[in-house]
Amino acid sequence: MTILDFVIFFRFFFLLIQGLALLPRWALSTGRRRQLAAVAQLRGILEGELEGIRAAGTWKSERIITSRQGPHIHVDGVSGGILNFCANNYLGLSSHPEVIQAGLQALQEFGAGLSSVRFICGTQSIHKSLEAKIARFHQREDAILYPSCFDANAGLFEALLTPEDAVLSDELNHASIIDGIRLCKAHKYRYSHLDMADLEAKLKEAQKHRLRLVATDGAFSMDGDIAPLQDICLLASQYGALVFVDECHATGFLGPTGRGTDELLGVMDQVTIVNSTLGKALGGASGGYTTGPGPLVSLLRQRARPYLFSNSLPPAVVGCASKALDLLMESNTIVQSMAAKTQRFRTKMEAAGFTISGASHPICPVMLGDARLASCMADDMLKRGIFVIGFSYPVVPKGKARIRVQISAVHSEEDIDRCVEAFVEVGRLHKALP
Numbered sequence: 001m002t003i004l005d006f007v008i009f010f011r012f013f014f015l016l017i018q019g020l021a022l023l024p025r026w027a028l029s030t031g032r033r034r035q036l037a038a039v040a041q042l043r044g045i046l047e048g049e050l051e052g053i054r055a056a057g058t059w060k061s062e063r064i065i066t067s068r069q070g071p072h073i074h075v076d077g078v079s080g081g082i083l084n085f086c087a088n089n090y091l092g093l094s095s096h097p098e099v100i101q102a103g104l105q106a107l108q109e110f111g112a113g114l115s116s117v118r119f120i121c122g123t124q125s126i127h128k129s130l131e132a133k134i135a136r137f138h139q140r141e142d143a144i145l146y147p148s149c150f151d152a153n154a155g156l157f158e159a160l161l162t163p164e165d166a167v168l169s170d171e172l173n174h175a176s177i178i179d180g181i182r183l184c185k186a187h188k189y190r191y192s193h194l195d196m197a198d199l200e201a202k203l204k205e206a207q208k209h210r211l212r213l214v215a216t217d218g219a220f221s222m223d224g225d226i227a228p229l230q231d232i233c234l235l236a237s238q239y240g241a242l243v244f245v246d247e248c249h250a251t252g253f254l255g256p257t258g259r260g261t262d263e264l265l266g267v268m269d270q271v272t273i274v275n276s277t278l279g280k281a282l283g284g285a286s287g288g289y290t291t292g293p294g295p296l297v298s299l300l301r302q303r304a305r306p307y308l309f310s311n312s313l314p315p316a317v318v319g320c321a322s323k324a325l326d327l328l329m330e331s332n333t334i335v336q337s338m339a340a341k342t343q344r345f346r347t348k349m350e351a352a353g354f355t356i357s358g359a360s361h362p363i364c365p366v367m368l369g370d371a372r373l374a375s376c377m378a379d380d381m382l383k384r385g386i387f388v389i390g391f392s393y394p395v396v397p398k399g400k401a402r403i404r405v406q407i408s409a410v411h412s413e414e415d416i417d418r419c420v421e422a423f424v425e426v427g428r429l430h431k432a433l434p
């Protein structure tokens with residue numbers, strides 16, 4: 001090898017080493033550029049989607065409450081107190097002093113949280129006693145807690161039903177029931193809202209399957225209408241079906257002692273499975289549950305994915321819900337007070353010329369038809385210190401826009417009357433009333 005060969009070889013070797021050393025930096029910068037391009041592309045897609053929502057007039061903005069939940073609240077950017085008519089705080093237990101005290105006590109005694117799912121290291125004595133209390137309240141064999149009722153609905157159908165089975169669902173069921181059913185492999189039938197002839201036709205079709213489960217909301221939250229559970233149970237008995245009811249908008253306040261739609265309609269012994277929430281009438285924190293036959297609850301503990309793979313309910317939440325149930329089991333005066341105020345609102349509004357959908361449920365949708373009218377009237381109500389929300393398409397069908405008013409046991413009669421007066425004033429202003 002001559003000196004020249006050696007220099008050329010050395011130089012080649014040097015460049016090769018340098019190239020290899022540079023390669024990662026070069027690759028990284030290209031990678032980074034690709035990464036930035038991907039993020040820019042994502043931003044473009046997201047902006048487009050958001051623009052679409054704004055253009056469709058379906059943008060949901062959130063008002064910021066700066067006080068506790070209750071009939072009288074403070075809202076960021078609005079001076080003075082606001083009368084709140086749009087929470088699911090049907091019994092006013094979200095800020096009940098005994099409920100708050102029970103939450104504080106559970107927090108002190110059992111800590112902030114479990115840092116675990118139930119079956120690993122996340123079951124405390126209070127979880128077991130709340131489950132037993134829920135089962136007792138609903139007069140069922142057993143109950144299982146979930147982080148939310150959305151989770152209870154997401155967990156139930158997949159754990160229970162196989163491809164041999166069928167589920168028959170009301171077309172207006174809550175999104176969480178629809179999603180829960182999507183996750184299961186059973187045959188799916190959707191019947192028209194509250195339409196018993198259609199349900200019967202679908203039950204006939206579904207005779208070929210092993211199990212048939214009829215799934216319905218007890219009370220439907222957009223219209224305040226109630227499932228005809230007596231007819232559903234009758235059809236279920238004729239066609240060998242099980243009945244599942246989501247009682248989120250019924251537990252604690254429908255029926256003579258607030259047990260729910262099944263108590264209201266006298267079919268507690270015929271509804272096999274109930275799912276409900278702790279996040280509305282029962283203290284309003286969060287959490288959900290399934291209550292029903294013992295073996296079903298045992299199976300859910302083994303198979304329901306939101307139960308197996310999500311953290312235990314925090315002790316404070318358990319403490320609050322447990323106290324809420326105690327209050328309801330001790331007396332039904334809160335339930336009766338809510339019913340009386342609901343009646344007062346419905347009667348006065350109808351006398352003033354408004355159409356209120358549903359019957360005797362504390363969800364009182366003031367039907368207006370036009371989306372813009374509903375939204376403008378809700379804004380003008382807020383200017384008068386009344387917090388209500390307008391709902392329009394796609395949350396409700398086109399042409400059926402409304403302002404949904406929700407009555408609570410802790411509204412005073414004066415609160416109700418002030419709300420009605422404001423509606424009359426705003427209704428006249430917008431020519432929704434003569």
Ligand SMILES: Cc1ncc(COP(=O)(O)O)c(C=O)c1O
Pocket residue numbers: 148149150151153174176217221246248249276277278279286287288
């Ligand atoms: C009928 C119905 N089912 C289920 C849910 C979900 O309940 P949670 O808030 O406990 O997840 C809701 C809540 O809006 C509901 O209205």
